Amino acid sequence: MRRQLLTVTLTLALTRPAAAFDIAFDYTYGDSFFDASIQNILDSAAAVYESRITDTLADTSGLSASIANPSDPNQQVTVQASPADTLTIYLGARDLGSGTLGLGGPVWFEGDNLPRTVSDSEFEPAFGTITFNNAFNNWYIDPDPSTTESFSGYDFYSVALHEIGHVMGIGSAPSWDAQIQNGTFTGPAATAANNGAAPNVTSDGGHWAEGTQSTVNGQPQEAAMDPTIGNGQRKQLTDLDWAALDDIGWDVQSNSVSPNS
Template sequence: MLPGLAAGLLLILAGSPAGALTLQFDYSFDALGFFDDQARRDRLEAAGNLIGGLLLDDLDAITPGGVNSWNAVFFDPATGLQTSVADLVVPADTLIVYAGGRDLPGTAIGEGGPGGFSGGGFQSFLDTLNSRGEPGALANPETDFGPWGGSITFDTLTTWNFDAGLPGAGENDFLSVALHELTHLLGFGIPIVDSWQNLVDAASASCATGTEFLGANAIAENAGTLCLETDGGHWEEGTQSVAGPSPQEAALDPTLTVGTRKLLTDLDLAGLQDMGWVVVPEPATLALLALGTAWLGARRRR
């Protein structure tokens, strides 16, 4: 029985790496009831677990009180207008995500981004608001990003696939769009996030778009010049990478083909790593398995 027990333990370790982040969803601004259906919340939270499980940052808690007071500022998912919540309490290693739906303009089916803030109090509290304890977020130039969270919204008039399984013909895959928008919430492609924008060369002669990404991890993953869309917010349309063992168009190019699913690729994760997120290294899984095998072998010899 012992080998079976050990194998089970390994699976648990592999599925929930120590230090993973929690994406805590809040539906209190979902005035149009897009997420009234539990199945939709389940799929969004599955996307949150997928992303949170890949990130190992140690984010400090935001704990207002006394002279330390702040407002979390974000776009109301039901209206698109700026709104705020006073003295939001944010647990350690947690991002708060306000989620909702509305009729998005044009062909957009999702939107997401990090929130901002205003606040006052001790310098240590202001530093936490600015960085969540990530030193690179206070450095000059900034090399890291430690937000409290943000908001995401989904188009109410889109034909969605909310299932865990793959979308059918004519369906837009909700899980794919949630993963894409939550990655924007982490600051990917957001011009006001310096640890991203510092890596964008908007006068590149190497890219037809004129915009190139300079992050070392993503360049290495791409094995060469890595072009962004003109706005610097996405990889160039059609950029390829791998998701697990499978070749796939990167999740953070601008589009999702109807009837298909896209998971985060190695390139998407390398981009997050370049802007300061601590991404679960792929080799760690192998090291963990090797360690587990050795431990199992030792137990068997007894």
């Protein structure tokens, strides 16, 4: 899932209190898949974004929307948008088939006098959704994502980072789409992070091209937001992934080390 937008016309007061950016997970539509170990990994993945995103976001909690239940796409549910300085992500789990580990994307409102900005240069989603594959039986559930060790299985932490990236707008925001040209993403920060060349994207524009390389703390790594991950592979957000967040309108603090690197 790349995106959802909802059209409303409301008049709301714009408030931007000074507070830290926070990702809040809502498990209302989850199931027993989201046990304590999974929740710990999700919190660790969220902390990576929270460590470097410095935006202040307006309160949208007075807005509600009808969306597909993230655990059952055939059921519509009504949810609240996010409080101030918070990006709420509604979580779900279901069988996504053998080739898909997760589906994530943002939701934003369109209309007059709305409190969060969505444009060709700015992206402030109202909330997001992520669905994980609960029928997949080869997850690696890391008891401590801050450590690095060899493992077998598909790393839930890396997949969580990736799907949150889609909620944040990589591959999904209008400000991402506005910078796609001739199969490349032309954002200036991403171009600089890619040695001066606009990085290639997939044919649908939703990811970096397969195998795109970048760096994490000076060490080479395949980009977190390319479309695949291998068995036994851990991915952190690379310099290129952070640069894309900067280009689509997030305020990204520089010179920080990922808390789970």
